[in-house]
Amino acid sequence: MKIYAQLNENKICTGISQLSGEVIQADMIEIPSADNSYLWKKYENGVWSTGTFEPQSTAPITEFEALKVENVALRNDLSNAVIELSTLIAMGGM
Missing domain, CATH: 1.20.5 (Single alpha-helices involved in coiled-coils or other helix-helix interfaces)
Structure with missing residues (x-):
């Protein structure tokens, strides 16, 4: 099983997916566990933001x-x- 953070058009994680195989897409970033702490964080230049970007x-x-x-x-x-x-x-x- 592979776990991915799903990014929106602004590179902000809006969901977590557990998939049976590898996915290579710019909007799917592999993460080590199904950890909700990735939600609403921005992934840019290979780094996760420390702050969140929750929708308004x-x-x-x-x-x-x-x-x-x-x-x-x-x-x-x-x-x-x-x-x-x-x-x-x-x-x-x-």
Whole structure:
């Protein structure tokens, strides 16, 4: 097995792959282990950066707020469904 860091167009590791054979590609750098510490680091001139280059979201903050509200509603729906299911089971309905 060979383990590779997958680089994006900016030479930043965005994923780790374990493959059955050798791959020779500029965007696949062999690494010694499936170590997530390579994620978001830049590989340039044969050297890994010490800092990370994590992606920054470009989504508007209002989108995050809407998702937060939706998440709370879904959590409440799930909680209510669990309560209803527990009640049915307690009544011998299932």
